[in-house]
Amino acid sequence: MIQFACPNCRADLKAPEGTEGRTTHCPTCAQSVTVPDAAPLLDALPAEPVPTPAALAPAAHLGRRPDSFRCPFCQSTRRPTASMEMSTAGVVTTIALIFLCLPLFWIGFLIREEKRRCSQCGRQLW
Ligand SMILES: [Zn+2]
Ligand SMILES: [Zn+2]
Numbered sequence: 001m002i003q004f005a006c007p008n009c010r011a012d013l014k015a016p017e018g019t020e021g022r023t024t025h026c027p028t029c030a031q032s033v034t035v036p037d038a039a040p041l042l043d044a045l046p047a048e049p050v051p052t053p054a055a056l057a058p059a060a061h062l063g064r065r066p067d068s069f070r071c072p073f074c075q076s077t078r079r080p081t082a083s084m085e086m087s088t089a090g091v092v093t094t095i096a097l098i099f100l101c102l103p104l105f106w107i108g109f110l111i112r113e114e115k116r117r118c119s120q121c122g123r124q125l126w
Helices: 053-063 088-100
Strands: 002-006 012-015 024-026 033-034 081-086 110-115
Touching: 012 033
Parallel strands: none
Antiparallel strands: 002 012, 024 033, 081 110
């Protein structure tokens, strides 16, 4: 049995299996109703759109990203390591503050950015 809610009056309807996509008549409001695909409907909530293979493709592509990574220097496909390192701006700020205002030179150490390094050759990737 396929259980679904009438889109017109929200009445609980039942249809025998194998009638998906067919048109039936709601006994409550007498409107013609299309029998949905056999999916367990929880309450009368609108059914979530069934994910199509095309919709799933981007997510699957993202999931494969670590495998498709390739180091431009050593061609390693191992995942790069990410770490927060002092940025160039941070180094410049630190040096400038050492000369200009020594008590504040530590501010430069706060300027950090995420860097990724190849776990194979250790080179900075971006
Ligand atoms: Zn109805
Ligand atoms: Zn590398």
